[in-house]
Structures are given as C-alpha cells and as structure tokens.
Amino acid sequence: MDTEDISLKSIENSKNTIDQAEKMMVLMAGLRGKLNIKEGAGRRYLQRVKPNAASLHQVEQEIDQYTDKSTTSPEADKKRSALTNAVLRHGKA
Numbered sequence: 001m002d003t004e005d006i007s008l009k010s011i012e013n014s015k016n017t018i019d020q021a022e023k024m025m026v027l028m029a030g031l032r033g034k035l036n037i038k039e040g041a042g043r044r045y046l047q048r049v050k051p052n053a054a055s056l057h058q059v060e061q062e063i064d065q066y067t068d069k070s071t072t073s074p075e076a077d078k079k080r081s082a083l084t085n086a087v088l089r090h091g092k093a
Contacts, residue, residue: 059087062083063084066079
C-alpha cells in the first residue's frame with residue numbers, strides 16, 4: 001500500500017465520520033424538539049463540566065469495580081445508582 005492509497009482511505013474515513021456526525025446532529029435536533037430542550041443546553045453543560053473520554057472510562061471502570069455484576073440484589077442496584085449519582089453530582093460541581 002502506498003501513501004496515496006493510505007491518504008485516500010483516510011479521506012474516505014473522514015467523510016464517513018462527518019456523514020455520521022451530521023446524521024447524529026439531525027437526530028439530536030429532533031430529540032431536542034420532542035423534549036423541549038433549548039438549543040445549546042447540552043453544549044453549555046459540557047463546556048461547564050468539560051469531561052473527556054479518559055475520565056469517563058475511568059469512572060465506568062470504578063463503578064464496575066465497586067459493583068458486583070453477579071448479584072442483582074436491590075442493594076447492588078442501590079449502590080450502583082448511588083455511585084452514578086455521586087459521579088453526576090461531582091460533574092455538576
């Protein structure tokens with residue numbers, strides 16, 4: 001494979017990603033209309049919280065670590081929801 005082929009594949013992947021993003025934007029606009037959410041509300045929240053993929057992945061791992069997946073007891077569900085709520089509160093602070 002030469003440089004030109006790699007470049008063409010990269011451009012094609014970029015175009016596909018842009019197409020997917022545009023489709024998601026249209027879907028999100030439809031959901032915003034159904035839920036009566038103002039334009040830019042999610043963007044403002046993300047700018048205030050500024051999460052990144054690494055921190056979100058770390059939080060998911062920590063939640064999985066502290067919750068026992070083999071049990072479906074109410075206590076396990078309560079603990080998982082408490083941890084999730086704590087993460088949300090921490091993100092909003």
